[in-house]
Amino acid sequence: MKTLFIDTHYLDVYLRFYKEEKVVGEKQNSTLIMPMLAKLLENEEYDEILVVNGPGSFTGVRLGVTIAKTLAYTLKKPIKVIDYLNMMNLSLPSSDHTVGLSDGNGFFVGEFINHKKIKEYYYLNNSEFKEFNQDNNVDTDVSIDMEKVLEYVKTIDYTNPHAVNPIYIKLIGVEYAKKDN
């Protein structure tokens, strides 16, 4: 089973192949996803797609997800989604923890017990996060263990390509305004 992994949640773009859970190709660039992908796929076949659906850069995630779902739909490739906070969770040796992913202005936060998400993810701005972190030992610097992530991915179901969409945790301006009313 060979997996095309598309991760564009941050400014850098990661396109990789995993074959027997090993990286067989990797490219990194900030903007030109499609030319990179075309080059990467020149001499490669793959069986399924795994795409990171956030959180992170709205535009970055959206482009990766748009490309992934279009590939899956047109090529009839099975597709799975995973979010980056869960990837952080799965990569940690401990089973109970809180992870945080910074976007510069604040943190996306996920709480896990026994590696399972126990509540909806949420967003804290930097000062809220600082306070929160005093009482909670938040893991913010996690290097991703792809082997563990892929082991978990085996257990999840394929998604209908139409339903592959980014997750949005942070409210946007108009949503804040609506909430305040």
Place this chain on the structure above:
Amino acid sequence: MKDVYILAVETTCDETSIAIVKNGHDVVALTILTQMDEHALYGGVVPEIASRRHTENITMVLEETLKKANMSVNDVDAIAVSYKPGLLGSLLVGVEFAKTLSFVYKKPLIGVNHLIGHIYANNLEDNLEFPVIALVVSGGHTELSIMHNDYEFEMLGCTMDDAIGEAYDKVARVLGYPYPGGPHIDKAAALGKDTYKLTKPVDDDTYNFSYSGLKSQIINLVNTEKMKNNEIRKEDLACSFQNIAVDELERKVEKAFNETGIKRLVIAGGVSANSYLKEQMKTLCDKHDAKLYIPRLLYCTDNAAMIGAAAYPLFLKKEFKDLSLNPSSHSDLEQ
């Protein structure tokens, strides 16, 4: 010659649309998914929301279009996408989607200027002949050009500040009409009388337009009347505004008829759906014995069929883009 089928994608603003167009003229299938109701809750298009919905809907809109056409992407000759001008976040989704299709099916990719798309909307049910005076009126543009041939534009003038559509939206908002405001002003104006004395935008004998002064004048007038607790006759004010706004367009078009001797006019862009504008332009064209091109309502507003029509001449010229195509938020006709 073999028939040319182009699959066209349009995500410039708040409509997700995909069409298949044959030989730049015949609409084989067209799907338009509008987000207007959702944006109306916020009183205008929220770019981030627009972009989100494009990603959510785009593959379903493709499926629907292929089903209507009873075709596969394999059957088309090229993929066209509207890549400028517009909301960057929205354009990005359509562009990446189109690039992915072009890559998967190994079809040439054509980048289409959305404004030029509006002009070519007239090729869907009519046959554009050149040279023609082109008036583009939308929420972002007010431009008058001579179109000498396919993709050969000579700019005569444009707005120095606000676009006419923007002025319509702002005036509608201050009069309390919901988004999108244009159709409300149009309807209200038809019921009103031109009783408000508004100052005409400065006539500098160029082809340029200015709508910011007119807009500010109305906002100030409404605020002053409110402070004095005077009632505003909304229909009358809408009528006075619309008369001046459209009269500006008429004046410049008439000047172009007289100075260029060209007796053809094409009107394009969202504001071309305005009934008063259509009526006035028809009268003006009759007076000058000029041919008027104006698409029917379906093709006046944003749709992918017009992108397919505008892509056809580029297909014939083999003007293709590669996978590094990037959208741009700004552009005029000549760029």
